[in-house]
Amino acid sequence: GSSLLLTRLHSMIEKRFPGALKLTELFSVPTIRDQARLIGERTPRPTESPAPKDFRQHVVRLGGAGSRKLFCFAPGSGSSYRYHEKARRLSGWEVNGANFVETARPAAVLAKMLAQTQPSGAFMLLGYSIGGNLAYEVAHELKARGREVTGLVLIDSWRRLERFHFTGEEYRKNAEEFLLAADPRYLALGDGEAAIRRVESYARYMDSRVEDRRVDCPIRLILAESSDFKCPFRITQRGWGELTSDFRMLPGWGRHMDMLDEPHMGKNTALVQQMLEEIARSRAAEPELVRV
Numbered sequence: 676g677s678s679l680l681l682t683r684l685h686s687m688i689e690k691r692f693p694g695a696l697k698l699t700e701l702f703s704v705p706t707i708r709d710q711a712r713l714i715g716e717r718t719p720r721p722t723e724s725p726a727p728k729d730f731r732q733h734v735v736r737l738g739g740a741g742s743r744k745l746f747c748f749a750p751g752s753g754s755s756y757r758y759h760e761k762a763r764r765l766s767g768w769e770v771n772g773a774n775f776v777e778t779a780r781p782a783a784v785l786a787k788m789l790a791q792t793q794p795s796g797a798f799m800l801l802g803y804s805i806g807g808n809l810a811y812e813v814a815h816e817l818k819a820r821g822r823e824v825t826g827l828v829l830i831d832s833w834r835r836l837e838r839f840h841f842t843g844e845e846y847r848k849n850a851e852e853f854l855l856a857a858d859p860r861y862l863a864l865g866d867g868e869a870a871i872r873r874v875e876s877y878a879r880y881m882d883s884r885v886e887d888r889r890v891d892c893p894i895r896l897i898l899a900e901s902s903d904f905k906c907p908f909r910i911t912q913r914g915w916g917e918l919t920s921d922f923r924m925l926p927g928w929g930r931h932m933d934m935l936d937e938p939h940m941g942k943n944t945a946l947v948q949q950m951l952e953e954i955a956r957s958r959a960a961e962p963e964l965v966r967v
Contacts, residue, residue, distance in 0.1 A: 732774065734788050738762035739770040745799050745951065746789055748773045748806035748813065751853055753873040757803065757935045764944045768799075768951065775809070777876045782809065786816030797823035797958070799951065803935060807832025808881050814890050824892045826954035828947055831899040831931050834886045834915050839908035841882070850874035882908075886918065893921035893957065895950040897943060902931040921957075925950070 685698045737747070737759050745768045747758040755772025762770035771792065776784045789798060798817055802810035807829035814824045841849065850871045894915050916922035927946055929939030 733776050733785065734792055735772045735774065737770045737772045739765050739768050741767040741769050743767060743799065743955070744769050744771060744793050744796075745801055746771050746773050746810075748785075748800065748802040748810040749775045749877075750802075750804040750806045751874060751877060752870075753777075753877045755806075760940055761935065761944050761947070764941065765948055765951075773809075773813070775873065775877045777873060781880055782812035782816045785809075786813050786820060786822075789813065789817065790820060790822060797825040799825045799828075799954070801828040801830070801947065802832055803830040804832060804931065805877065805881055806830075808835065808884065808886065811886055811890065812884060814892065815888060818891070824890070825958050826893040826895065826951075827890065828950050828954075829894065829896045829915065830934060830943065830947070831897065831902065831912075831927065832915075833906070833910040833912055834918075835881070836885060836887075836909040836911060836914065838885055839882050840879075846875045846878060847871065849878065886915075889918050892919065893923075893954050894919045895954065896922070896924045897927040897934075897946050897950070898924055899927060899931040899934055900929060 682698065685696065685701055734746075735755060737755065739745075739762045745765070747755055747761070747770060749755045749772065750757055753775035755774050758770065758772055762772075773785050773789065775781060778784055798814075800810040800814055802808065807827070810827055810829070814827060817824055853874055854867075854870060896912060896915055898912065913924070916924075925946055927934060927939070928942045929936070933939055934943050
């Protein structure tokens with residue numbers, strides 16, 4: 676069983692980092708942290724990306740320049756590192772990452788931090804995968820604070836229609852399997868157990884939530900070409916449209932797990948840019964429509 680698991684792990688690593696790690700090395704380097712260290716040493720870090728230590732912060736500046744701020748919420752890893760390349764490619768936006776906070780009320784804590792980062796003005800929020808669900812939760816927390824949310828851009832996020840709880844063993848197993856497909860360079864931030872606990876905590880929190888409250892802002896959803904995961908509870912993508920009067924879905928590129936990787940990154944980032952500008956133009960036109 677362990678040999679098959681290591682073979683599967685090597686296949687995933689080889690796909691993302693060709694030649695970075697030999698299959699035989701997985702037997703002598705069994706921990707996630709040590710594997711991440713070796714891959715990091717053998718793989719050039721993307722240019723203009725934050726230092727790995729920065730991803731320990733709850734809100735981190737990822738890059739980009741402009742008077743408008745975009746907040747990108749961590750996918751299942753709990754870390755916003757997946758957005759660093761997108762930040763470099765987006766034009767006219769300062770891009771900030773919001774990492775998952777291991778606390779009883781992560782959305783409320785993040786809303787407070789976002790409000791401190793951006794003391795005035797409306798918020799534009801983006802989330803990939805489960806990060807879209809967290810962005811939705813934070814949008815409601817911001818509105819409870821009297822702040823405006825301009826729009827939600829979701830990248831292949833699924834609306835949850837019911838709560839669900841795995842067993843402790845299942846959460847652990849799911850976290851370990853999820854980390855097999857994650858970027859090992861950023862798992863070196865802490866030990867493997869810390870990474871697993873963060874993924875487990877994130878999954879438990881989101882499994883306790885359902886998206887059933889309307890949100891008074893546009894929602895744009897970019898769809899994967901295919902989603903290679905199975906879910907034991909009821910979910911929907913088209914159902915996001917039931918939560919807003921302004922909803923649009925667009926087909927994106929790549930499988931769910933590959934949408935922020937090349938060769939799909941550039942095309943999906945262009946779609947995100949299109950959606951951001953569309954929402955921004957719509958908001959700018961609202962005062963004129965009111966006067967008419």
